[in-house]
Amino acid sequence: MSNPYELPKDLLHEVIVRTIEFDNISNEIIRTAFGLEIEWGGENESIPTNLNEINRFNKFFLENLGSSSRAELLLNVVEDICKTNKEEVAKCKDFKNKLINFYKIRNIFAHNIYPKDLQGFTRLESSEPHWNILAKQHEELFNELEEFLMNICYKKID
Numbered sequence: 001m002s003n004p005y006e007l008p009k010d011l012l013h014e015v016i017v018r019t020i021e022f023d024n025i026s027n028e029i030i031r032t033a034f035g036l037e038i039e040w041g042g043e044n045e046s047i048p049t050n051l052n053e054i055n056r057f058n059k060f061f062l063e064n065l066g067s068s069s070r071a072e073l074l075l076n077v078v079e080d081i082c083k084t085n086k087e088e089v090a091k092c093k094d095f096k097n098k099l100i101n102f103y104k105i106r107n108i109f110a111h112n113i114y115p116k117d118l119q120g121f122t123r124l125e126s127s128e129p130h131w132n133i134l135a136k137q138h139e140e141l142f143n144e145l146e147e148f149l150m151n152i153c154y155k156k157i158d
Contacts, residue, residue, distance in 0.1 A: 031057060
């Protein structure tokens, strides 16, 4: 019988995959904000014409950013975009808190043997481990953050 407080591997996998997907979306928005949107054309339509520049930016800049630095840069880009539309400033502020919680949950999964809540308290006395609750919160945050970035930010950058 396994310990109900141990981290379930399937939940860890889901959190990691969602975080990678979110990092890919945020990387695209950051690249676009730096003027490096993918340009198609030329002889071979399946390869971007600016692939070398994008790969160089990814390798020497984005891949070397930690989660907190990437999140801070993304927040800066989002705040700049939201400044142009007063209605979305409130969503932008909420975005920051959701982004922080998204990465907090990812860190809890990545760096803890026993489940913790978002305040960092281990809850071994709890009848239900926090892993399931945190995984569900992470999924909900991902869906909200992705929708915000795709519907508000990405459309405005293009």
